[in-house]
Amino acid sequence: SAVISQKPSRDICQRGTSLTIQCQVDSQVTMMFWYRQQPGQSLTLIATANQGSEATYESGFVIDKFPISRPNLTFSTLTVSNMSPEDSSIYLCSVDTGLNGYTFGSGTRLTVV
Amino acid sequence: GDSVTQMEGPVTLSEEAFLTINCTYTATGYPSLFWYVQYPGEGLQLLLKATKADDKGSNKGFEATYRKETTSFHLEKGSVQVSDSAVYFCALSPSISSGSARQLTFGSGTQLTVLP
Numbered sequence: 001s002a003v004i005s006q007k008p009s010r011d012i013c014q015r016g017t018s019l020t021i022q023c024q025v026d027s028q029v030t031m032m033f034w035y036r037q038q039p040g041q042s043l044t045l046i047a048t049a050n051q052g053s054e055a056t057y058e059s060g061f062v063i064d065k066f067p068i069s070r071p072n073l074t075f076s077t078l079t080v081s082n083m084s085p086e087d088s089s090i091y092l093c094s095v096d097t098g099l100n101g102y103t104f105g106s107g108t109r110l111t112v113v
Numbered sequence: 114g115d116s117v118t119q120m121e122g123p124v125t126l127s128e129e130a131f132l133t134i135n136c137t138y139t140a141t142g143y144p145s146l147f148w149y150v151q152y153p154g155e156g157l158q159l160l161l162k163a164t165k166a167d168d169k170g171s172n173k174g175f176e177a178t179y180r181k182e183t184t185s186f187h188l189e190k191g192s193v194q195v196s197d198s199a200v201y202f203c204a205l206s207p208s209i210s211s212g213s214a215r216q217l218t219f220g221s222g223t224q225l226t227v228l229p
Contacts, residue, residue, distance in 0.1 A: 102159070105156060
């Protein structure tokens with residue numbers, strides 16, 4: 001199955017700043033997914049990113065706040081913009097391996113102060 | 114839309130006790146079903162999966178059977194260990210025939226603590 005390298009693993013950021021999270025996959029994949037896991041909560045899908053097209057955002061998430069890039073079939077970034085303490089969460093990327101399997105990155109633990 | 118309802122936690126058991134975490138789902142067609150585990154401070158790991166009715170997924174002593182008639186995928190383990198302490202998530206992905214995007218829908222998660 002695919003292996004995902006996600007970084008940074010954690011960060012502490014000042015409110016009003018932005019953080020870009022990167023995910024690198026060791027194989028080509030069509031779809032990549034970005035999730036948020038707020039403290040003590042389950043995972044919520046932020047958006048689905050396909051190479052060569054704009055990401056598709058779920059209700060409650062907008063491109064201005066969470067811009068996503070997908071320049072090729074092995075890489076994607078998620079930016080958390082103009083951060084506030086409410087953005088403190090774990091952010092995870094995931095890929096569909098196409099064999100009824102999903103692989104997750106190790107997550108980025110973000111704290112906004 | 115698709116949804117997953119998972120037994121509320123937290124669950125605290127003694128070592129070697131029997132574990133059941135209930136999971137039911139709502140979806141059209143025949144989704145694929147998963148259990149993921151998240152150990153403290155770590156990301157998600159696939160524990161087991163089932164892709165069609167009556168399939169049984171199993172791994173590390175955990176089992177779950179895809180029950181179409183009851184739309185359930187309950188997780189069981191006959192004898193838990195301290196090292197099983199983690200958060201467990203039930204999840205589904207839509208059936209290919211549904212035409213939906215293939216993202217996972219997660220349950221709320223169940224925190225399991227196993228005491229020695």
